Amino acid sequence: MELIVLKSEFLKAITEASRFVSTRSQLPVLNNIVLRAHGVSLGIEATNLEMSISTKVGANIKNEGEIAVPARTLCELVGSLDAETLQFLTEGEVLKITTSGFSGRIAGVNVSDFPEVLGELPEGSVSIPSGDLSQIIKLLAFSVSTDSTRVVLTGLLIQNNKVGTTFVTTDGFRLSKFEKEKINLGAFPQIIVPKTILSEVLKISAHSEEVRFSYSEAQNQVIFGIGNYTLASRVIDGAFPDYKRIIPDSSSTEIVVSRRELMSAVKTASVFARESANSVSFVAAGDTLKIASESIQGKQEIVVDGRVRGEDLEILFNYRFIEDFLGAAPGETIKIKLGTASSPSVFLDESVPSYLHLIMPVRG
Numbered sequence: 001m002e003l004i005v006l007k008s009e010f011l012k013a014i015t016e017a018s019r020f021v022s023t024r025s026q027l028p029v030l031n032n033i034v035l036r037a038h039g040v041s042l043g044i045e046a047t048n049l050e051m052s053i054s055t056k057v058g059a060n061i062k063n064e065g066e067i068a069v070p071a072r073t074l075c076e077l078v079g080s081l082d083a084e085t086l087q088f089l090t091e092g093e094v095l096k097i098t099t100s101g102f103s104g105r106i107a108g109v110n111v112s113d114f115p116e117v118l119g120e121l122p123e124g125s126v127s128i129p130s131g132d133l134s135q136i137i138k139l140l141a142f143s144v145s146t147d148s149t150r151v152v153l154t155g156l157l158i159q160n161n162k163v164g165t166t167f168v169t170t171d172g173f174r175l176s177k178f179e180k181e182k183i184n185l186g187a188f189p190q191i192i193v194p195k196t197i198l199s200e201v202l203k204i205s206a207h208s209e210e211v212r213f214s215y216s217e218a219q220n221q222v223i224f225g226i227g228n229y230t231l232a233s234r235v236i237d238g239a240f241p242d243y244k245r246i247i248p249d250s251s252s253t254e255i256v257v258s259r260r261e262l263m264s265a266v267k268t269a270s271v272f273a274r275e276s277a278n279s280v281s282f283v284a285a286g287d288t289l290k291i292a293s294e295s296i297q298g299k300q301e302i303v304v305d306g307r308v309r310g311e312d313l314e315i316l317f318n319y320r321f322i323e324d325f326l327g328a329a330p331g332e333t334i335k336i337k338l339g340t341a342s343s344p345s346v347f348l349d350e351s352v353p354s355y356l357h358l359i360m361p362v363r364g
Helices: 007-018 071-080 130-143 195-204 259-273 319-328
Strands: 002-006 032-038 041-047 051-063 065-070 085-091 094-099 102-107 126-129 155-160 164-170 174-181 190-194 210-216 221-226 229-234 253-258 279-285 288-295 298-304 306-310 313-318 333-338 345-349 355-359
Touching: 002 007, 007 032, 007 041, 007 051, 007 071, 007 085, 032 051, 032 071, 051 195, 065 071, 065 102, 071 094, 071 102, 126 130, 130 155, 130 164, 130 174, 130 195, 130 210, 130 319, 155 195, 174 319, 190 195, 190 229, 195 221, 195 229, 253 259, 259 279, 259 288, 259 298, 259 319, 259 333, 279 306, 279 319, 279 333, 288 306, 313 319, 319 355
Parallel strands: none
Antiparallel strands: 002 051, 002 085, 032 041, 032 065, 041 051, 051 229, 085 094, 094 102, 126 210, 155 164, 155 190, 164 174, 174 355, 210 221, 221 229, 253 306, 253 333, 279 288, 279 313, 288 298, 333 345, 345 355
16 A cells, blocks of 8 residues: 555544554554555545444545554654644554655554455435434433433433424433434434434534434444444343323423522532532512522522512422533523422423423432
């Protein structure tokens, strides 16, 4: 393999690919990034077996070939070089890198042991505006569970129906749901997509107008196409909880409040809540909402301007859950629907009518 490539483009591509490299695998070959010189481009691949990435950068190729080299070493070395172009030459299983005044060699491995990485989307992929996908991920990702013992909760449920697609995440203590009408992501009824691949899609699609999506039932994979990048991931097997059963269809108390004022009040309450199991008290009495917290070090309460209707009620929440929701909600006004002190409460952003967030109260 012999070629010349622009450093800036190559460094960007291998930096993205390095996040897909496995550093803890028992297969040493997964520590590497694969370089494939063919035609007029240099292909770059990486995988940790759960998800993979493939991309291409333009290159002046004199001799085609391929090699796998350690990702960390390659990224650090290329990142340290002050050069516009890089010259690559393979000598057996060694990659030689030269620029003006520099020459280096990286020991690589044969690519024959490297797992096959999907290089392009299958036919029939669906195009999604990247802004829409970004909104979905930001509104839902914070509710994904980090508990590896409940694997089905560590991903995003995508559920196709007659009118569109429903997206749901939950960690067992809170739940986020977003419905997108007039969009259908495929013939499948539902799948669970790992949060890890969604985070990567969000990063790489930041400057793209669209993301292409496909699901392969045969390979049990979701595939995303973003410009020259192809990202693939296994879907999560298992039965997602029946989320419809826990969403209340009525409430005893409704509160409409400024998102910013509520965020400020919860932040103030967190000073004492952190020493008291993160609990803050929402007290709806008459036409006022009071946010209170206390610990052995003191207590506080603050009245939040808003509109309160219904029965008087006091309910405890984990303040971190409230902060996460308010940090994701884009609107200026929040509606809160309370049932009882022990039943789930619904939080709505009135600027996104198809979005619902549910939080379980803290047991007093």
